[in-house]
Amino acid sequence: MARFAISLVLLTLTFCAVLASFSPGDIALGLVISAGVLLVFRGFLFGGRPKPMPDLPTRLLYLPVFVWATLWNIIKGSFEVIAVVMHLKPLREPGIVAIPIGERTPTGVAVSALATTLSPGTYLVEVDHERGVWYVHALDARDPDAVRRDHEEFYQKYQKRVFP
Template sequence: MTGLLLINVLMMLAWGAVSGSFSEVNLAFGFVLGFGALYLIREQVGTAAYYQRFSKACGLAVLFVYELVLSAWRVAMIVLQPKIELQPGIIALPLTVDRDFEITMLANLITLTPGTLSVDVSEDRKTLYIHCIDVPDPQATIDDIKNGFERKILEVFR
């Protein structure tokens, strides 16, 4: 996987050199061209897993944007209420992810969505503590994170 990404980046840089422009747009176009070229020869060089992982990474990005918009809407509705009645709390999320970068990615995705903040990871790296602005049902929140972000992270990186 990493080797194919490196090849794709090298093809992007080669495109920039051939076209004579290293602008962001031109390099992005070169990356897309390299991606397409690798796609055309995927069966000959065994790059099918690269595209499966890329599509799963795109699914994670789409889920993040969806959750970002949804949580921003929820926070906006909370703020616009004349009388704010919240049940804030810190929940303990048991982790399935165990690699440092997976835990970091999960914590960052949670923190970047409005209304939640990753507070700490336990010493044994099996629990992530999350502060939620409104958490009437802690188990439902835990299930949402486990079935959303955590599941998608596992799909992308394993």
């Protein structure tokens, strides 16, 4: 029930944001349409019977920390790219690094890939579920173990509590 309610609110907010109107009539229409979509596609969206969301309060508590850490990585990556583009720092050895998926869930892999790609200087190339790795192109891949260590440390410190 909680998952349905959260989905209903989020879909309604999305509907109103797309309309760029939060008038009472538009909110009511958004609620009706969102409820209809959720009821019609309930089996597909929730896998039949909705499962409870584990540790939702804990996830919400750590979400700002995860967002801040991601923003900090974006800032650091931006300065690194600026330094290379302005020839303040040499471009030494860009390359592709294989990073183990580890204990990440499919959602965790997607969020890790998104957080990595948002930060300038790195981006997702491919996820290979059969081999259990995801490939990232890094601006500085001289030490692939350091790149792997940085991604694992970010996951363990900031992401795991929010998007395992």
